[in-house]
Amino acid sequence: MDRISSSNSLSTPRFRCFDPTNSYPDHTTNHKHYIRTFSNSSFNNNSHSNSTPEMGLLINSDPKIETGEAGYVLEDIPHLSDYLNHLPTHPNPLQDNPSYSAVKQYFVDVDDTVAHKVVVQKNGPRGTHFRRAGPRQKVYFQSDEVHACIVTCGGLCPGLNTVIREIVCGLHHMYGVNTVLGIEGGYKGFYSRNTIPLTPKIVNDIHKRGGTILGTSRGGHDKSKIVDSIQDRGINQVYIIGGDGTQKGVSVIFEEIRRRGLKVAVAGIPKTIDNDIPVIDKSFGFDTAVEEAQRAINAAHVEAESFENCIGLVKLMGRHSGFIAMHATLASRDVDCCLIPESPFYLEGPGGLFEYIKRRLKENGHMVIVVAEGAGQENLSENTRSINQQDASGNKLLKDVGLWLTQKIKDHFSTQQNININLKYIDPTYMIRAVPSNASDNVSCTLLAQSAVHGAMAGYTGFTVGPVNGRHAYIPFHRINEKQNKVVITDRMWARLLCSTNQPSFLNAADSFEDDHEENETEIHAENGESEPNGYNGQSLIS
Ligand SMILES: Nc1ncnc2c1ncn2[C@@H]1O[C@H](COP(=O)(O)OP(=O)(O)O)[C@@H](O)[C@H]1O
Numbered sequence: 078m079d080r081i082s083s084s085n086s087l088s089t090p091r092f093r094c095f096d097p098t099n100s101y102p103d104h105t106t107n108h109k110h111y112i113r114t115f116s117n118s119s120f121n122n123n124s125h126s127n128s129t130p131e132m133g134l135l136i137n138s139d140p141k142i143e144t145g146e147a148g149y150v151l152e153d154i155p156h157l158s159d160y161l162n163h164l165p166t167h168p169n170p171l172q173d174n175p176s177y178s179a180v181k182q183y184f185v186d187v188d189d190t191v192a193h194k195v196v197v198q199k200n201g202p203r204g205t206h207f208r209r210a211g212p213r214q215k216v217y218f219q220s221d222e223v224h225a226c227i228v229t230c231g232g233l234c235p236g237l238n239t240v241i242r243e244i245v246c247g248l249h250h251m252y253g254v255n256t257v258l259g260i261e262g263g264y265k266g267f268y269s270r271n272t273i274p275l276t277p278k279i280v281n282d283i284h285k286r287g288g289t290i291l292g293t294s295r296g297g298h299d300k301s302k303i304v305d306s307i308q309d310r311g312i313n314q315v316y317i318i319g320g321d322g323t324q325k326g327v328s329v330i331f332e333e334i335r336r337r338g339l340k341v342a343v344a345g346i347p348k349t350i351d352n353d354i355p356v357i358d359k360s361f362g363f364d365t366a367v368e369e370a371q372r373a374i375n376a377a378h379v380e381a382e383s384f385e386n387c388i389g390l391v392k393l394m395g396r397h398s399g400f401i402a403m404h405a406t407l408a409s410r411d412v413d414c415c416l417i418p419e420s421p422f423y424l425e426g427p428g429g430l431f432e433y434i435k436r437r438l439k440e441n442g443h444m445v446i447v448v449a450e451g452a453g454q455e456n457l458s459e460n461t462r463s464i465n466q467q468d469a470s471g472n473k474l475l476k477d478v479g480l481w482l483t484q485k486i487k488d489h490f491s492t493q494q495n496i497n498i499n500l501k502y503i504d505p506t507y508m509i510r511a512v513p514s515n516a517s518d519n520v521s522c523t524l525l526a527q528s529a530v531h532g533a534m535a536g537y538t539g540f541t542v543g544p545v546n547g548r549h550a551y552i553p554f555h556r557i558n559e560k561q562n563k564v565v566i567t568d569r570m571w572a573r574l575l576c577s578t579n580q581p582s583f584l585n586a587a588d589s590f591e592d593d594h595e596e597n598e599t600e601i602h603a604e605n606g607e608s609e610p611n612g613y614n615g616q617s618l619i620s
């Protein structure tokens with residue numbers, strides 16, 4: 078097995094994945110290949126161990142990348158045994174669980190990996206793969222040894238409570254774990270808030286409620302204090318549920334835990350209503366958000382139909398990624414125009430928004446516009462745009478594109494066209510975020526939680542779990558944190574949307590898009606190479 082830095086080699090030898098949770102004769106030699114460990118004496122969960130490489134622990138934090146035949150690449154995740162010697166293993170208790178023991182295939186095979194891309198060319202390389210999630214034959218924790226904790230960070234998203242519930246129940250029912258702590262109020266809760274014990278009884282009904290029973294927050298990520306708190310409490314499995322910001326925070330926490338040489342498994346569970354996390358097919362809560370957005374769009378349509386020259390305008394979530402707006406538009410069929418951050422638009426002149434509005438009102442007497450919150454920010458004038466203002470987590474604060482559009486449309490039609498426009502603006506953001514997850518998201522949450530639990534019990538650490546082409550995989554942080562997932566407007570999904578609304582593409586007359594946004598275009602093409610042809614990360618909703 079070779080370890081490489083990046084490239085796909087077609088000439089590498091035949092390969093067998095090394096999985097420390099299954100017994101193979103080449104176990105030790107293989108693993109020592111990329112992580113050298115001199116000692117595990119620094120493992121001490123009761124003092125703030127500050128082991129450094131100089132003190133005896135040599136830690137390689139490079140990505141674990143292995144190659145195989147025909148351009149096969151495995152982007153692997155860290156394992157506790159990478160930096161801790163002589164960790165005892167135990168048979169997986171699921172082997173005695175009647176639900177799992179009957180069929181061997183319920184356990185993950187050592188060679189199972191999940192392909193990042195499913196659309197491939199006949200002679201192309203096999204490409205990037207991730208380790209498949211699921212139960213292993215061996216575990217690295219005994220049931221009564223596990224002290225787990227769960228924290229939720231960032232904005233709300235439907236399904237948070239379901240994930241909490243299923244981690245607690247998964248640990249208890251599958252692995253006999255009884256000690257799970259809830260950290261209240263996001264990252265800062267590790268050092269400034271109380272904890273609550275979580276048992277299957279306490280979490281029994283929480284999936285029916287919106288929000289998170291643990292509370293959440295932005296900001297307050299203090300790596301040292303968080304890891305101190307983890308050590309002080311004797312926690313050895315950390316489940317962190319949150320979005321793109323949170324996953325960056327998990328990565329930092331994991332690095333510190335590894336630096337201190339702690340036997341603590343760290344698992345990130347991606348939560349993003351905006352669907353802006355790369356690699357994974359989609360995040361839990363997304364389907365619920367799209368479904369809930371239909372209510373706002375329906376209301377806008379009813380209003381628009383009822384008044385003369387009426388426009389229903391709905392602002393949906395999506396700071397940098399227009400997935401909710403795009404899918405809500407495609408689902409609704411009542412939307413005449415969808416504006417997203419990835420597709421710059423303009424108001425005046427041929428091919429612009431005003432021209433289109435005028436035509437639709439003439440043809441139909443009313444129209445519905447859906448705008449993602451991050452759309453058109455480049456159009457908002459300097460005095461309406463909040464330059465450099467950030468929330469506690471460092472996210473740029475956006476101005477309300479809905480209010481801006483409302484004003485611009487009204488001004489334009491009353492002064493320049495002498496047409497009195499009725500405009501009904503709906504911002505359902507917090508109503509959408511606060512609902513409980515729907516049935517399909519509940520299933521996603523359950524699978525995510527269980528995959529995270531299987532991974533941590535098997536000693537894996539420093540990973541984010543998520544569906545990749547419909548199969549759950551353990552994804553290394555560098556892949557999750559390297560970029561944001563965005564709608565690729567050169568992919569066919571955007572063409573489908575343009576076709577369904579019949580709106581202008583805003584591409585033809587916008588010379589500025591080609592000239593002034595050269596960097597943007599490069600980015601779009603680069604991303605296009607990374608994404609599936611359907612414009613979605615993985616599984617297509619509409620093929
Ligand atoms: N680059 C980063 N490094 C460490 N922590 C971060 C980073 N970015 C965000 N965080 C922390 O992650 C948490 C959630 O981030 P935020 O952006 O608010 O929400 P989300 O995770 O939903 O994107 C916050 O507590 C924030 O301090």
Ligand SMILES: O=P(O)(O)OC[C@H]1O[C@](O)(COP(=O)(O)O)[C@@H](O)[C@@H]1O
Pocket residue numbers: 231232233320321322348349350351394395396450468472510
């Ligand atoms: O008002 P808040 O709580 O900062 O949340 C608003 C933001 O939350 C989101 O819904 C989700 O953002 P996160 O992924 O950072 O949680 C964004 O679409 C929106 O801008």
Ligand SMILES: [Mg+2]
Pocket residue numbers: 231320321322
């Ligand atoms: Mg975010």
